[in-house]
Amino acid sequence: MTQNSNTLPATFRALLLTKDGDAVSANVTDVSSQDLPAGEVTVKVDASDLNYKDGLAILGKLGIRTYPMVPGIDLAGTVLDSSDSRYQAGDAVTLTGWGVGERHWGGYAELARVKADWLVKTPKRFSAAEAMAVGTAGLTAMLCVIALEDAGVTPEDGEVLVTGAAGGVGSVAVSLLAARGYRVTAATGRAETEGEYLRGLGAAELLDRAELSALKKPLEKERWAAAVDVAGGATLAGVLASTKYGGHVAACGLADSASLTTSVLPFILRNVTLHGVDSVQCPAPQRQRAWNRLAAELPEKLLKDGVQMAKLEDLTRLAAEILAGRVRGRTVIELG
Numbered sequence: 001m002t003q004n005s006n007t008l009p010a011t012f013r014a015l016l017l018t019k020d021g022d023a024v025s026a027n028v029t030d031v032s033s034q035d036l037p038a039g040e041v042t043v044k045v046d047a048s049d050l051n052y053k054d055g056l057a058i059l060g061k062l063g064i065r066t067y068p069m070v071p072g073i074d075l076a077g078t079v080l081d082s083s084d085s086r087y088q089a090g091d092a093v094t095l096t097g098w099g100v101g102e103r104h105w106g107g108y109a110e111l112a113r114v115k116a117d118w119l120v121k122t123p124k125r126f127s128a129a130e131a132m133a134v135g136t137a138g139l140t141a142m143l144c145v146i147a148l149e150d151a152g153v154t155p156e157d158g159e160v161l162v163t164g165a166a167g168g169v170g171s172v173a174v175s176l177l178a179a180r181g182y183r184v185t186a187a188t189g190r191a192e193t194e195g196e197y198l199r200g201l202g203a204a205e206l207l208d209r210a211e212l213s214a215l216k217k218p219l220e221k222e223r224w225a226a227a228v229d230v231a232g233g234a235t236l237a238g239v240l241a242s243t244k245y246g247g248h249v250a251a252c253g254l255a256d257s258a259s260l261t262t263s264v265l266p267f268i269l270r271n272v273t274l275h276g277v278d279s280v281q282c283p284a285p286q287r288q289r290a291w292n293r294l295a296a297e298l299p300e301k302l303l304k305d306g307v308q309m310a311k312l313e314d315l316t317r318l319a320a321e322i323l324a325g326r327v328r329g330r331t332v333i334e335l336g
């Protein structure tokens with residue numbers, strides 16, 4: 001960053017998306033601080049992260065309406081300047097979701113200016129990089145765990161299934177559930193390469209994800225007391241058909257497909273409940289509750305083994321990797 005006479009640097013580095021006709025390009029470039037969007041809090045971004053949605057944004061597949069755009073749906077850093085009394089210069093803050101990196105400039109930049117309502121104070125346990133190792137994926141995983149437990153699910157009820165287990169949301173969900181004493185089955189398409197990693201996070205069993213999408217009957221053998229599903233599509237249909245009587249499924253993703261072709265039979269004959277989970281517009285009190293629990297419960301192992309570090313320059317390559325389902329766990333983007 002180049003410093004100017006007031007406290008803000010004159011320019012900052014960012015991954016900037018521009019559009020020419022139908023073609024979206026992503027380039028690391030210097031941006032003037034005067035171009036920062038409106039907002040109450042200016043943040044020196046210390047770290048961001050990589051989510052499936054970031055991959056879509058960088059490769060021009062997210063349907064972003066306004067360009068140029070700084071993508072990056074998450075950021076963690078230090079407040080430089082705030083006109084909102086809840087935040088002071090020097091505060092460590094974290095932001096996930098709220099359309100940042102989609103409709104408002106996001107975390108792939110050394111500076112961000114955002115609404116105070118979108119921020120949470122970074123839990124004291126986490127550095128900025130660790131908060132981003134959690135990020136949207138970790139928050140979503142915890143919201144899924146909370147949805148299941150608020151519905152009454154306990155470890156004594158039986159096996160809990162996590163789909164997309166080697167991905168971001170899945171890895172954190174496996175890790176959190178195992179730490180709370182659940183017997184976790186990790187469904188993955190990468191058992192050969194990621195099996196050891198998933199067992200290290202606490203998975204008791206591995207399941208080839210193709211076995212779930214192959215379940216075609218409306219009711220299959222009852223197996224799961226509960227499930228966290230990041231896949232949607234035929235995977236979620238298979239999960240619902242094999243969930244035990246009275247079981248609960250938290251659905252948060254569409255890594256397989258946004259479609260869901262199923263029948264009402266799991267709901268009306270087995271009393272199965274499907275819970276929708278969203279972390280983007282999740283209201284502040286639920287968000288705070290989830291972050292408090294992440295700070296208290298996230299196993300250190302996830303932060304060590306489930307995280308790779310990368311830089312702004314790596315993002316175009318990583319975007320293709322995450323959309324191809326080849327990224328393990330969480331990726332933290334170092335800034336600052």
Ligand code: NDP
Nearest residue numbers: 052164165166167168169188189253254255256278279325
């Ligand atoms: P990742 O790419 O890190 O993980 C997705 C995982 O899904 C992959 O690693 C893979 O796991 C599995 N997968 C990929 N393709 C398929 C397929 N065809 N069928 C079944 N499983 C598949 O992404 P994230 O963890 O960041 O996000 C996961 C999903 O959750 C995305 O759809 C994302 O949009 C959604 N999401 C939703 C949020 C919300 O607020 N509702 C917030 C965050 C994410 P493996 O190799 O182990 O099989």
